[in-house]
Amino acid sequence: MDRAQLLSMFRTMATEIAEKDFSHVTEESVIADLGIDSLGMLELVGSMERELEVQIPDDELVGIQTVDQLLDLVEKRTT
């Protein structure tokens, strides 16, 4: 799965969880500004983990602030 597909998965899942539009989200977006709360973000990470059958350790998630940092983590584990 390439980066564009991962970003699109992120948008779709965010929309499903927070029930609003996330089509404007780019890799540079700051997660805290997206309008999805931290519980919702954890749900989203969980959904991506399930879909891609990967597991991201908690302590690696702690420093994440932007969408591209999160996608880096996911990509590292899918390839």
Next chain:
Amino acid sequence: MRPHDAARTLVEALETIPRRPGRGFRFVGSDRQERFFTYEEMWQEALRRGAHLSAMGLDPGDAVALVIPEGHEFVLTFLGATVAGIVPVPVFPRATFKAIDGYVDVLSHIVESSGARVMLTMEATRPFVEKVMERDVGLERLAVCEEAFGGDAPDFERPDVAPDDLCFLQFTSGSTSRPKGVMVTHANLVANSRAFLGPHGLDRNDDDVGVSWLPLYHDMGLIGFILGTLVCDIPVVILPTATFARTPRLWLETLHRFRGTITYAPNFAYQLAAKRVRDADLAELDLSAVRVAGCGAEPIRARTLLDFAARLAPTGFDGDRVFLPSYGMAEATLAITFHQLGNPIVVDRVDAEAMKRGEATPAREGATEGVLEIVSCGAAFPEHELEIVDEQGEPIGERRVGEIVTRGPSVTQGYYRNPEATAEGWRDGWLRTGDLGYRAGGNVHICGRIKDLIIVNGANHYPQDIEWVVGDLEGVRRGNVVAFGVMRDGTDELVIVAEGNSGDAPALRKAIAQAVAERFGLSPGHVGIVPVGTLPKTSSGKAQRKKTKAMFEEGHLPEHA
């Protein structure tokens, strides 16, 4: 030595808890690896850590801040401090995805008001935590568990720990501007644990197994599943909190695997778990051993619990028997009232109009409109008293709404080094809870919060803190902002109303939502910009939350497009 059931302190409880085969604490790490400790292993490790902590120059009565994300490291360090008479101050490790500055502010406030000179953390959290060293809050040393407790324990003479000694400081959540440390003594802890786990509470038995993913730096997770269970001899399985939201299934799976009998969660978690669990999971799970599914920490919505029970019915989960609506707060150690165990939840249907006047009048039979459903939280424990009082502090009758006050051996003495706040909250041994409720049929029903606390997903937010942050933004004047919660789907949704010019409205709405997300990790349900001069003010010029909220709910706020 006293027998375990007569232990007067946490230290005596840990020393004497029966060393029966197979019993102890099991921790699932953030790496999902399981670590099991027998009670003897926990005791020996607590002695070792206590020796190391006292070698760091900590004396009995000194505070030590614990910012430790791994469950077993946190618990063993907490117990180590306790054994050495040192007072642990649990602090939440930084929440993922939130901006760092706000976190460092809270942490600094807690360090300063607890007087902690030493802080323990772990390698993973050190980069965030160490920023506190740059603040002038009296912190002298930051140590990481991976290094601090390696090597042989130095010589150590265990101090006497008395029942009236401080056991730990429980900082109340939410308020960034005024964190307050509740002083929990050993006597408070032991009294409350025996009350809520004893015959008038959960009625513990030797087959019980607790399962929890609740945060360990808050009373419900810490006392409910770590300290209380040590006092009353209940083995537990502890899951990392972050995994719950990511994989709610893990909670249910763990209950299944270990034949868990007792678990607890806030309302939102039952909702999330019911939504996420898949049919395939249900077929594989056996939850028939669960005899207590407690619910507390935020307003309880009957619908949520009933939906969860219906969804989980194929697993043998018995919703008619196991739900335990509970009411409590850190200032009373943990538990104040519990619903009567083994009975279906009791839902009181009252007339919404009458409730606005403070009267909990039963709704007309069959009425569907204008009805509020309020879940009963049961009655106070033996040796504890509870009253509903009016504004003058006089007890009022059944079905009249007033402030809930309580006293008894679980009620703490006040806030650490904060006599003003203590004087406000405690009067003649009675704790004023700040919660509004009424009594019906001897049972307490909680209906709101005097202090306008906003609770989102189990976390408390003080409107004033949010108003301050928004008031700092360009285009908004401090004092011309109001934040409040409105109930939606069983949890509060944050609404912010600010005064501003119509031309700026779209940009302002965006800036407010961003600031609130960064600072509090909250996404406001609604941000309204109203013309300057619209918000109702007090005589001193402060915007009034209650009136603004009423205007909002009645659709009377003239918002800019």
